[in-house]
Amino acid sequence: MSMLGDRRGPLEEHLGERASAYLDGELDASERAAADAHLAGCPACRAAMAGERAVRDAVRALGPVDPPPGFLDGVLARGPQASAHARVRRRRRVPFGLAQLAATAAVWIVILGFGINRNADGVAPDTDGYVTAHAAAAANVMTGGGASTGTNSTEATGTTTTPTTIAPTGAAPLPSRLGDFVLVERRVAPGAVQAVYSRGDEVVSVFVQAGMLNPRALGRGAERVNIGGLPGYWLRWRGNDVLVFQRGAAVYTVVTPSMGDVDRVPPDLPATRAPSPSLGDRFRAAADGLTDCFGLAG
Amino acid sequence: MSTPPTADGHVPTWEEVARTHGRFLYTLAYRLTGDHDDAQDLVQEVLLRVRRGLTTYQAGSLEGWLSRITTNAFLDEMRRRKRRPLHVVPDLPEPARGVATDPESEIARQRLPDEVQAALAALPPDYRAAVVLSDVVGYGYAEIAEALGIPIGTVRSRIHRGRAILREKLT
Numbered sequence: 192m193s194m195l196g197d198r199r200g201p202l203e204e205h206l207g208e209r210a211s212a213y214l215d216g217e218l219d220a221s222e223r224a225a226a227d228a229h230l231a232g233c234p235a236c237r238a239a240m241a242g243e244r245a246v247r248d249a250v251r252a253l254g255p256v257d258p259p260p261g262f263l264d265g266v267l268a269r270g271p272q273a274s275a276h277a278r279v280r281r282r283r284r285v286p287f288g289l290a291q292l293a294a295t296a297a298v299w300i301v302i303l304g305f306g307i308n309r310n311a312d313g314v315a316p317d318t319d320g321y322v323t324a325h326a327a328a329a330a331n332v333m334t335g336g337g338a339s340t341g342t343n344s345t346e347a348t349g350t351t352t353t354p355t356t357i358a359p360t361g362a363a364p365l366p367s368r369l370g371d372f373v374l375v376e377r378r379v380a381p382g383a384v385q386a387v388y389s390r391g392d393e394v395v396s397v398f399v400q401a402g403m404l405n406p407r408a409l410g411r412g413a414e415r416v417n418i419g420g421l422p423g424y425w426l427r428w429r430g431n432d433v434l435v436f437q438r439g440a441a442v443y444t445v446v447t448p449s450m451g452d453v454d455r456v457p458p459d460l461p462a463t464r465a466p467s468p469s470l471g472d473r474f475r476a477a478a479d480g481l482t483d484c485f486g487l488a489g
Numbered sequence: 490m491s492t493p494p495t496a497d498g499h500v501p502t503w504e505e506v507a508r509t510h511g512r513f514l515y516t517l518a519y520r521l522t523g524d525h526d527d528a529q530d531l532v533q534e535v536l537l538r539v540r541r542g543l544t545t546y547q548a549g550s551l552e553g554w555l556s557r558i559t560t561n562a563f564l565d566e567m568r569r570r571k572r573r574p575l576h577v578v579p580d581l582p583e584p585a586r587g588v589a590t591d592p593e594s595e596i597a598r599q600r601l602p603d604e605v606q607a608a609l610a611a612l613p614p615d616y617r618a619a620v621v622l623s624d625v626v627g628y629g630y631a632e633i634a635e636a637l638g639i640p641i642g643t644v645r646s647r648i649h650r651g652r653a654i655l656r657e658k659l660t
Contacts, residue, residue: 211649215623217630243649246656249605250624258515262529267507271536415526422529 204229206236210243259422261437268403269313313405316398316435316444317382318428324378325396325431325446328387332375332394383444398444404437501551503540513552514559520625521563521617523610534562556626557636560618564637567614608658616651623648 206226212218213226230236266272375394376387383398406413406424413424413435423436434445506514514535518528535558609617622628622636630648634641 208646208649211652212630212645215630215648217645242656242660243652246652246659247624249659250609250620250655253520253602253605253625255512256516256519256528258511258532259525259529262515262532263507263511266533266536267504271503271507271533271540273534273537422526 205233206230206239210236210240214240214244214247262422264440265403265437269405313408314400314402314442315405315408316400316433316442318409318426318433318444321383321385321396321398321444321446322429322431322433324385324398325387325394328376328378328385328396329394329448332387332389333392393447395445395447398446400442400444401440402442403440404435404442409435500542501539503536506539506551506555507536510551510555514555517556517559517621517625518563520606520609520621521560523606531559531563531566534566535559538562552626553628553632553636556622556628560622560636564614564618604659605655608655611658612651612654616647616654619644619647620651620655 206213206229209218209222209226213223218226230240373389374386375389376385378385378387383400386397386399388395388397404424406415409424409426412428413426416423416425416434423434426433426435431446431448436443501509511532514532515528518531518535519525522528522531535555538558609620612620618637619633622633623630628636630641630644633644633648637644639647
């Protein structure tokens with residue numbers, strides 16, 4: 192009783208490829224009657240049918256998938272882009288420096304809510320200016336201008352703005368702490384708001400600009416990276432890791448001194464630096480937080 | 490599930506498509522590619538094709554029209570990549586071994602969406618396209634045949650073989 196290739200009467204012929212059509216109601220009446228007659232007497236075909244049905248139902252049960260927040264807004268703002276260059280670069284792994292940034296992912300939960308003006312041409316972060324601004328802020332922190340860990344100071348000496356300046360319209364106030372990181376300074380950088388957080392001797396600046404990111408303006412050194420499903424761009428600039436990404440209608444640029452690539456990092460990191468959830472999980476959590484807190488889903 | 494098409498003959502613009510069917514498009518693109526980066530690229534490619542008027546809009550459901558464009562853009566891309574080293578095929582998770590029962594309840598009970606998606610992503614693209622059009626979009630075989638430009642017998646065979654591979658991977 193081979194299942195393959197033999198031609199017999201309809202009652203004896205196994206269903207083979209007709210099983211799918213039977214299951215999907217794609218057989219005509221006479222084919223279906225023949226298949227029913229065969230199935231009644233063929234446990235093997237009934238079992239095969241059950242297996243195929245289970246598979247089909249498992250695929251049908253897959254739910255809708257939400258695009259990454261901001262993705263469709265970005266496409267609408269920029270127009271759809273052919274992605275040849277992104278495709279080449281896409282598989283790049285996120286370097287370890289970004290893992291440190293991800294440890295501060297909660298930063299981004301906070302900073303949405305600035306007044307937003309759309310810029311149809313797309314905006315580009317002033318990478319060089321940001322790195323300079325970050326270096327100045329970090330130096331200020333290190334020379335005692337910033338808060339020491341454990342204090343709750345939100346206004347450091349050297350602060351150039353007041354909170355009302357950085358939160359023009361309906362902004363959530365910047366929290367004084369983000370996990371282990373303490374807000375030590377807020378500034379207005381050229382064209383953007385800068386929030387400076389520190390943890391021990393680690394300093395991270397987050398710059399927020401209204402508008403839609405124009406990735407081309409980042410230059411050839413920027414590599415597209417994928418962090419837990421969120422697209423972003425990473426580049427090295429004067430010894431810093433710079434991560435740029437779109438959230439809602441604002442462009443975020445995170446600057447922190449480069450920590451080196453994964454390969455160069457010893458496997459045993461200090462416990463305080465070892466992120467327990469995966470990088471992707473942290474970014475997802477941050478993204479969800481952004482959306483939940485401010486209702487600014489893409 | 491399907492949106493009444495443009496009864497007045499209005500051909501939707503790519504912006505309208507992105508606004509009203511972005512989630513549908515993304516779901517389809519993700520089921521086909523199994524990868525968020527690739528899904529975003531595919532969605533943009535579909536919107537480009539809509540914008541450039543490269544596809545003839547036909548009366549019928551808007552989602553059907555988009556499904557055709559998306560599936561064909563996906564297959565075009567897969568053919569284009571064929572010359573290159575294979576992109577990463579997701580590893581299938583180790584199947585959870587329980588007491589063997591009938592395959593139907595076993596698959597239904599134990600398979601998580603991620604596992605199903607990973608198995609789907611491991612199918613040959615031609616089979617995957619047929620299975621996705623059938624079981625994600627809900628197309629009949631005649632519509633699939635038309636969308637992919639293949640005979641209906643080939644549709645039948647691709648769906649059957651595709652499901653057979655899925656079953657093997659998921660059981």
